[in-house]
Amino acid sequence: MNVSLLNSRDAALLGRAQRVVPGGVWGHMATRAIGPGYPQFFARSEGCRVWDVDGNEYVDFMCAWGPNLLGYHHPVVDAAALEQMKAADIGNGPTEKMVELAELMVDTVDGADWALFQKNGTDATTVCVMIARAQAGKRKILVARGAYHGAVPWCTPSVVGVTAEDKAHLIHFDFNDAASLRAAADQAGDDLAGIMITAYRHDVQRDQEMTDPAFLAEARAICDRTGAALILDDVRASFRIHLRGSWFPHGVKPDLAAMSKSIANGWPISAVVGGNAFREAAAKIFTTGSFWYGGAAMAAAVATIGILKESNAISHTIAMGERLRAGLDEAARRNGFRLRQTGPAQMPMLLFDDDADLRIGNAFGLAALRHGAYFHPRHNMFLCAAHTPADVDRGIEAADNAMKDIAAAGYVQS
Amino acid sequence: MNVSLLNSRDAALLGRAQRVVPGGVWGHMATRAIGPGYPQFFARSEGCRVWDVDGNEYVDFMCAWGPNLLGYHHPVVDAAALEQMKAADIGNGPTEKMVELAELMVDTVDGADWALFQKNGTDATTVCVMIARAQAGKRKILVARGAYHGAVPWCTPSVVGVTAEDKAHLIHFDFNDAASLRAAADQAGDDLAGIMITAYRHDVQRDQEMTDPAFLAEARAICDRTGAALILDDVRASFRIHLRGSWFPHGVKPDLAAMSKSIANGWPISAVVGGNAFREAAAKIFTTGSFWYGGAAMAAAVATIGILKESNAISHTIAMGERLRAGLDEAARRNGFRLRQTGPAQMPMLLFDDDADLRIGNAFGLAALRHGAYFHPRHNMFLCAAHTPADVDRGIEAADNAMKDIAAAGYVQS
Numbered sequence: 001m002n003v004s005l006l007n008s009r010d011a012a013l014l015g016r017a018q019r020v021v022p023g024g025v026w027g028h029m030a031t032r033a034i035g036p037g038y039p040q041f042f043a044r045s046e047g048c049r050v051w052d053v054d055g056n057e058y059v060d061f062m063c064a065w066g067p068n069l070l071g072y073h074h075p076v077v078d079a080a081a082l083e084q085m086k087a088a089d090i091g092n093g094p095t096e097k098m099v100e101l102a103e104l105m106v107d108t109v110d111g112a113d114w115a116l117f118q119k120n121g122t123d124a125t126t127v128c129v130m131i132a133r134a135q136a137g138k139r140k141i142l143v144a145r146g147a148y149h150g151a152v153p154w155c156t157p158s159v160v161g162v163t164a165e166d167k168a169h170l171i172h173f174d175f176n177d178a179a180s181l182r183a184a185a186d187q188a189g190d191d192l193a194g195i196m197i198t199a200y201r202h203d204v205q206r207d208q209e210m211t212d213p214a215f216l217a218e219a220r221a222i223c224d225r226t227g228a229a230l231i232l233d234d235v236r237a238s239f240r241i242h243l244r245g246s247w248f249p250h251g252v253k254p255d256l257a258a259m260s261k262s263i264a265n266g267w268p269i270s271a272v273v274g275g276n277a278f279r280e281a282a283a284k285i286f287t288t289g290s291f292w293y294g295g296a297a298m299a300a301a302v303a304t305i306g307i308l309k310e311s312n313a314i315s316h317t318i319a320m321g322e323r324l325r326a327g328l329d330e331a332a333r334r335n336g337f338r339l340r341q342t343g344p345a346q347m348p349m350l351l352f353d354d355d356a357d358l359r360i361g362n363a364f365g366l367a368a369l370r371h372g373a374y375f376h377p378r379h380n381m382f383l384c385a386a387h388t389p390a391d392v393d394r395g396i397e398a399a400d401n402a403m404k405d406i407a408a409a410g411y412v413q414s
Numbered sequence: 415m416n417v418s419l420l421n422s423r424d425a426a427l428l429g430r431a432q433r434v435v436p437g438g439v440w441g442h443m444a445t446r447a448i449g450p451g452y453p454q455f456f457a458r459s460e461g462c463r464v465w466d467v468d469g470n471e472y473v474d475f476m477c478a479w480g481p482n483l484l485g486y487h488h489p490v491v492d493a494a495a496l497e498q499m500k501a502a503d504i505g506n507g508p509t510e511k512m513v514e515l516a517e518l519m520v521d522t523v524d525g526a527d528w529a530l531f532q533k534n535g536t537d538a539t540t541v542c543v544m545i546a547r548a549q550a551g552k553r554k555i556l557v558a559r560g561a562y563h564g565a566v567p568w569c570t571p572s573v574v575g576v577t578a579e580d581k582a583h584l585i586h587f588d589f590n591d592a593a594s595l596r597a598a599a600d601q602a603g604d605d606l607a608g609i610m611i612t613a614y615r616h617d618v619q620r621d622q623e624m625t626d627p628a629f630l631a632e633a634r635a636i637c638d639r640t641g642a643a644l645i646l647d648d649v650r651a652s653f654r655i656h657l658r659g660s661w662f663p664h665g666v667k668p669d670l671a672a673m674s675k676s677i678a679n680g681w682p683i684s685a686v687v688g689g690n691a692f693r694e695a696a697a698k699i700f701t702t703g704s705f706w707y708g709g710a711a712m713a714a715a716v717a718t719i720g721i722l723k724e725s726n727a728i729s730h731t732i733a734m735g736e737r738l739r740a741g742l743d744e745a746a747r748r749n750g751f752r753l754r755q756t757g758p759a760q761m762p763m764l765l766f767d768d769d770a771d772l773r774i775g776n777a778f779g780l781a782a783l784r785h786g787a788y789f790h791p792r793h794n795m796f797l798c799a800a801h802t803p804a805d806v807d808r809g810i811e812a813a814d815n816a817m818k819d820i821a822a823a824g825y826v827q828s
Contacts, residue, residue: 013513020516022528022693027702029507041513042505050505064504067704073500082496086487090478090680091456091464092788093443099427099455102434114436119533119682120703126566130575139577151701152540152566154580158700161544163553165579166568235704261704266504268533268682268705279436286572287565288441289534290481290649290675291682374506 009053013041027151028065028379035362035377038369045072047386050374058374059395061324061348063382066236069262069317070307071386077265077303084299095295101302105273108305110244111253112273116282118292121235122150124258124270125196127287129154131256131274132194132229135281140188142195144175146203149196149233169193175201176209178218185222194229194256195219199237199246200343205358205378207351208343216252223255229278232257235270239263240317240346240382243308267300313385314346320387321345327396335403338413349380354413360406367405373398423467427455441565442479442793449776449791452783459486461800464788472788473809475738475762477796480650483676484718484727485800491679491717498713509709515716519687522719524658525667526687530696532706535649536564538672538684539610541701543568545670545688546608546643549695554602556609558589560617563610563647583607589615590623592632599636608643608670609633613651613660614757619772619792621765622757630666637669643692646671649684653677654731654760654796657722681714727799728760734801735759741810749817752827763794768827774820781819787812 017040018024024040025031031038039052048071050060063069070077088095098117105115118124129141149155153166173184175197185192197219201209223230232254234246238261242248245257255278260270268291274282308314322345332339337360338353352360361377368375373395375381431454432438438454439445445452453466462485464474477483484491502509512531519529532538543555563569567580587598589611599606611633615623637644646668648660652675656662659671669692674684682705688696722728736759746753751774752767766774775791782789787809789795 013510017513017516020513020520020528021530023697025508025512026530026697027700027706029702029707031507040507042502042507042509045502045505050502053510060506062506064506065704067504072502072505078499085492088456088459088464088486090481091459091486092474092476092478093445093454093456094439095456096427096467098439099431099434102431106434114434116435116440119705120537122703123534123566130567132575133577134575151703152537153544153568156700158698161546161548161695161699163547163583165582168579168582169577268708268711281575283437283440284572285575286441286570288443289536289565290479291533292441293443294682297682 007039007054010039010041013053035358035365037366047071048384048391058369058372059391059398060374061381061383061395062374062376063384064266066261066382067266068382068384069240070265070304070313071384072266074265076307077300080303081267081296081300085296089294089296090291094293095298097295097298097302098293101298104302104305105271108243108309109257109273110248111275112257113276114274114279114282116272117298118270118272119268119289121258121260121270122152122155123289124235124260124272125149125155125233126152127272127285128196128229128231128256128258129194130285130287131272131278131282132231134285135229135278136193136227138191138193138228139169140171140191140193141169142171142173142181142184142188142192144197144201145172147175147198148203176212176215178215181215181218181222185226192226192228194231195223196231196233198233199241202236202343202347202380207340208349208380210343211250213250216247216250220252229255231255234258235260237347239308240314241344243314263304264297264301265304267297269297269301316385317346317383317387320389320392321348321383323389323392324348324383324395327393328399331396331400331403334400335407337403343380346383347380350375352413360411360413363406363409363411364402367402368398371398371401375399421453421468424453424455427467449772449779451780461485462798462805472783472786473805473812474788475795475797475809476788476790477798478680480675480796481680482796482798483654484679484721485798486680488679490721491714494717495681495710495714499710503708503710504705508707509712511709511712511716512707515712518716518719519685522657522723523671523687524662525689526671527690528688528693528696530686531712532684532686533682533703535672535674535684536566536569537703538649538674538686539563539569539647540566541686541699542610542643542645542670542672543608544699544701545686545692545696546645548699549643549692550607550641552605552607552642553583554585554605554607555583556585556587556595556598556602556606558611558615559586561589561612562617590626590629592629595629595632595636599640606640606642608645609637610645610647612647613655616650616757616761616794621754622763622794624757625664627664630661630664634666643669645669648672649674651761653722654728655758657728677718678711678714679718681711683711683715730799731760731797731801734803734806735762735797737803737806738762738797738809741807742813745810745814745817748814749821751817757794760797761794764789766827774825774827777820777823777825778816781816782812785812785815789813
C-alpha cells in the first residue's frame, strides 16, 4: 500500500494550475472528470508503471489513455525516434521516414493503399470526413449515438461553443443496430458521403460491445451500393485488436481508417489510410499542420510497427488482459461484488452493477490507488506489452484489497 | 554552388511516395505547391542550415516554415525536452511542466491571464473560436479575406471536402480596412462572437502588410462595445514580432490569442492564451487530444521562452532580416531586377515586380538553390537566431548569383 498517498505536491500543483489554466486541467485527463482523489500530475513513467508527483508508484492500467502499447520509454522505439531527431525532425519538407512509414502502413493494414499523417486522432477522423465528402461530392456522415470521434466542433461531445451548423450533416444511428443504420442511410438519401464506426463500441461509462459482424456487413453493403465511404475510426484501438486493423478479424475492409494513439508508442502522430478508390479525393483536399511531417514521431511509428510485426506484443496484451479479467472476477466474488467486465480483454472496461452514479466504482478506484494500482472507474483501460504476469497479479491484489476496503467502509450493491 | 544538385535520391523518394501517399506529399510542404525543382525531402538540419536527401547544403531562410526560431537542434531546448522525456512525456495526466509553461506564458504574453495547450496551430485557432462562441452565446466570427487560419473545414482555404455549413458563420472583411470591418460587424449584428486577425497581413503570394493601428483600434472598439472576443491569430508570428505578443507594440490587447510554430523551437505544441473575462468560457468547452499534455514539448517551450527572455534572439533575427533585405535590394539593382520586400524583416516576403505567374520568382528560387540558399518564391520566409552575418551574406551572394543566372537565361521584367 502506498502509505505516502497524501498528494500534497499534487494539490499544490493543482492550486497553481487553477490560477493559470481554466479549470486547472482541460479535457479527458482532468481528474474532476474521473473519480475524486485521483492524482492529477505525474512525474515518471517506465514500462507499465507510473509515478505521481508525490512519489507514489502505480501499476498502470490506463497506459496514458492508449498511447503506451509496448511500455513507456521503450528503448528501441525511443532510440529510433531520437536518432531521426538528431538528423532532422521538422524541416522544409518531410524526411525519408515519411515514405518508409507510409510503405509500412500500406504493407501492414488491410485495405490500405496509401497513408497520410497528422498529429491528433481528431485530425485523422476529420481528414476522413473531408475525403469522404470530396470523393462523393455529398455531405451526410452517419455516426453512432454516443460514439466519440474527437473534440472539435463537428464531433465534440459537448454543445458548448458549438453551432448547430457544425453538426448539420451528421445523422445518428445506434451501434450494432442494422435497422437503425439503414434508417439513417435512408434519411441521408442521395447525400450520403460516409459512415464512421469505431473499432468496437467503447463509449464512456457504459458496457463495451464487440462489433456484430452482421451490422458491419450491412454498413459495408450500404457503402458498396451508394459509393459512400465506410470509415473505421480506429484511433483508440489502433493495432491493439489486430495488426492488420480492427476489422480484419471480421473480414470487412474499410474505405478509410483513422489511426493514432499507440501507433508510435506515445510519440505524437496520427494517420489516415485508405483504398485506391479514395486516393484522388485524398490528394485533392487541403489539410496540413506545422508539425505533421516531423520525422522523429514517424521513426517511432516505424519502429513500433516493426516490433509489433516481429513480436507477440499484441497477443501478450490479450493474455495479460484475460489474466486481469479473471483475477478481478475472482476478487469480486471473494468480496461480494458483482462486476461487468466488457470489451476486448486488452482494452478492458470495468463497471460495478447497481452503480449508475459510480459511487462504488469511484471508491474502488481510489482505494486501488492506495494499494498501488491505477484503474479507471468509467473509461476503458489498456494493457501494454510491458505488463508481466507479476504486474497483473499485483494489480489484482490491489483490486482485492481495494474491494475489502470499500466493503469494510460500507459500500454494498443492492 | 551545389554542383551535385541532381536530386536523384529526391526523385526516387518522391516516386516511392507517390505510390503510398496521395499526390506524394500533402499540404503546405508539397513542392508542387512551391516552385518546380525544389527538393522535397530533407535529411539533416543544424542551426540555419538544411541538407536535402541528395546531400546538398542550403543556408535556410524558410526555417521549417516558422518553427525554427533559435536554430535547428538548439542544445539547451533539446536537452530540456529530452530530460523531461526521460522522466515522463505522456502519461495519465500532465506533468509539472504544464503548470510551469502556463505560468510562463501568463508572465510573458500581454493580456494573458491563463493558457491552454494543443498540438497544431489549427487546434489553437479552433479553440479560440469555440471559446468566443461559448462566452458570448453567439455565432459569427469575422475573418479577413485571404487570411490563413488553419486547415480544417471551418477555415481551410480549399472548398474540397468542405460543406457550406462549415463556414456558415464566417463573415469576411478586408484587412486594414476599418470600414469593411465595421460593415462585417454590422452584418453579424447581435450574433457577433469574435473577430480573428493575424499578427499582420501575411497571406500567401501577395505583399505583406503591417497592421494599421487605427484598424486594430477599431476592432478593439467593436469588441469592447459588443462583448465579442478580439482574437489574435499569432500562430505564424508567435514571439517573432515581440515576446509579449505581436500586438504589444500597438498597445492593443487581444481577448484570446492562438500561438504555435516557434514557441517550442520546433517541438510540436500550440497554445491559446486569454484574459480573465474569457476564463469561464475556456473552462466550459470540451477540447482535448491524446498528445496535448506531452511534457517534452512543454519543457521545450519553457526553455525556448527562457532563452528569448534572456537573450537578444528576437532583435538579432530582426537585424539579420534587415541585412538580408538590404543585400537583396542591392543585388536586384545590380542585376536589373525590381523586387518587393514586405512585412517584418525577420519574416520577409520576396516578390518580383511584373511576375503574377511567379515565372521569375520560381526561376530565381531554383537558381538560388543551386547556389546554396533556400528561399521561397511565394510564401513569407523566416530568419532564426542561428543566422550569422556571414550566413546572411552567403544567402545574399547566392541570390546575386541566381539573379545573374536568370538574367543570362533571359528572364527580364517588362
